[in-house]
Amino acid sequence: MxxxxxxxxxxxxxxxxxxxxxxxxxxxxxxxxxxxxxxxxxxxxxxxxFETDSVAEYLEVYLDHLRERGLTEAQVRTALFQYGPTKGIIGDLIARTLANDEGLTVDPASVVVTVGAQEGMLLVLRALCAGPQDVLLVSSPCYVGVTGAARLLDIATVPVPEGDPAALAATARRLRAEGRRPRALYVVPDFANPSGTSMPVEARAELLEVAAAEGLLVIEDNPYGFFAREPGERPTLKALDHRQQVVYLGSFAKTCFPGARLGYLIADQVVRAPDGSTTLLADQLAKLKSMTTVNTPALSQAVIGGLLIAHDFRLREAxxxxxxxxxxxxxxxxxxxxxxxxxxxxxxxxxxxxxxxxxxxxxxxxxxxxxxxxxxxxxxxxxxxxxxxxxxxxxxxxxxxxxxxxxxxxxxxxxxxxxxxxxxxxxxxx
CATH class of the missing domain: 3.90.1150.10 (Aspartate Aminotransferase, domain 1)
Structure with a gap:
């Protein structure tokens, strides 16, 4: 030895x-x-x-949904047991749920279903930060999952006081003066982990204006927004986003169950290639995903999809x-x-x-x-x-x-x- x-x-x-x-x-x-x-x-x-019996029930609801769409039993079997599309198989169901719960109009093509929101963070950071001069701004205090993901990818992070748009602008300008490129801001506007604080509506609008003026994308992470005492009191940043500057991270860990390990992202930004052709940022993120987790387990997607269908695409009520x-x-x-x-x-x-x-x-x-x-x-x-x-x-x-x-x-x-x-x-x- x-x-x-x-x-x-x-x-x-x-x-x-x-x-x-x-x-x-x-x-x-x-x-x-x-x-x-x-x-x-x-x-x-x-x-x-949690009820263990509900897993089988929701799975059957989703399989019935596929049959009602006209899939044969062979196609249903393939959808459940085989590798599936990299972007996922329940993007349309997620889009319908977001319309009901958040007032968001989402093209299913802009949805990527991920292995938890953590994978979404890794994909977005890898795509947005292209070189050593690129910097991720993070609200401070900040969820360690995103700073840890940045560390894995050798991406520098710079903290900005939580909920302070003026500090965001000052920090972005300072970094550019130093020859660095502030690329995006990561923020949890609702009941943030770890602070528990929420951004007022006025601060949300101001943050989006500052981000636009400074050329920043905003990465909005929203795992806790469903647990407001008064639902709908504060719109998400994505609901206020009229410039397609917000990449939205969602999770079913808190609203459904963590063991499914299911999250999603909305990346409706347009990406232009050197030849002038365009795609969605979601399509580019799917390329990265194809080389990491390949695709998100169909079984988890089927169970969560069945849950969404069973509750009429209204998770807030559920x-x-x-x-x-x-x-x-x-x-x-x-x-x-x-x-x-x-x-x-x-x-x-x-x-x-x-x-x-x-x-x-x-x-x-x-x-x-x-x-x-x-x-x-x-x-x-x-x-x-x-x-x-x-x-x-x-x-x-x-x-x-x-x-x-x-x-x-x-x-x-x-x-x-x-x-x-x-x-x-x-x-x-x-």
Whole structure:
């Protein structure tokens, strides 16, 4: 065994030594180490809304849909079991759903069905960033999935304060003055991960104007928009997009179930070749996909397609019980934080939190360093897990903040968890 090949980490891609790539894995591992801890860490949907029998039911609904379209049994079998079109087989069903839920008029040809929204991020970044001078702007704090994807592709990221169009313009101009090319802005306008904040309508319109003036595309990621207390209160950036400057990323992980690993992107931008011919950006992204995952599993598409058909292409209505559940959980969290940290004690300890209007996440500010070591102390001694915020700040920051997610817990667990967390915060502050 002495001559067994060993690969020096320094000889592998630099991203493998980046602590950022360990962030998601660490949270999974620490949860396994403390299985009895109440966990405010995972950003996953509540399992009480899943029924195993529904998978077979939705699959049969989709197969019946194909038969009603006139496909023979042999063609139905091929559609389910064989490799399919790279752009996917349910783009038309997704387009119909977006029309109902988001007021979006989408050409199915502009839809690419992806293996989760994460693949969509990789495809878009790979296509848009062509050279070392290209830069991706990201709202800060930012979801680690997109900064991690950029790191894998050797794409530089530059943070912009969340929801600040003026800062976006200033940053883009500074980068151009340095000889770099700001290419796109990644943003989660609704109940962002990790901050839980949402952009006001006025800021959305201003952001699109600034992006147009600075020649930027906008990559809008919208996994949580369905969970608004008041549906339709704020239109998506894509719904406000009159210049085809927004590439839209969607996911069925939160609205249907994560195990399907199904996402999609809308890329209706026109791409002009040197000979003058044109295609959609979606077609160019499909080329990239053909060399990565080849196509998205037809079985997952069939199940999600059947779910969309069964609910008359209206996911907002289908998710109404989940939306109410998460809203009630969020109210419980905020109420319990207020009860355990009344105003006088908040001021004395230096504790505070934001109050999102929906979604999964709230950010708690504490007077100590809320790092992974602190999280493990909290889990071991107080039986509570949470997520450190520092990994979500590309240029540093967030050391005194932690993310609390309410999606996977019950109201009673949240009540118990906040009481334990309050004891931990007081102990650390003391």
């Amino acid at each position: 002495s001559d067994r090949l060993t690969l020096p980490l320094a000889d592998l891609h630099g991203s493998l030594a980046d602590p950022l790539l360990d962030a998601m894995t660490f949270l999974n591992e620490v949860t396994e180490r403390y299985p009895d801890a109440l966990s405010f860490a995972p950003g996953r949907p509540h399992e009480g809304f 998710n109404a019980p989940a939306t109410a559940y998460y809203a009630a959980n969020l109210t419980t969290l905020l109420t319990e934080l207020e009860r355990h940290f009344p105003a006088a004690e908040r001021e004395r300890l230096g504790v505070g939190w934001n109050e999102p209007e929906g979604g999964y996440f709230t950010v708690l500010t504490v007077p100590f360093t809320a790092d992974t070591a602190a999280m493990e102390r909290c889990a071991a001694k107080y039986g509570v897990l949470w997520t450190p915020m520092a990994d979500f700040y590309p240029d540093g920051g967030g050391e005194h903040r932690l993310r609390l997610s309410i999606s996977a817990l019950t109201a009673d667990q949240i009540t118990d968890g906040v009481a334990r967390l309050a004891d931990f915060v007081r102990a650390e502050a003391g």
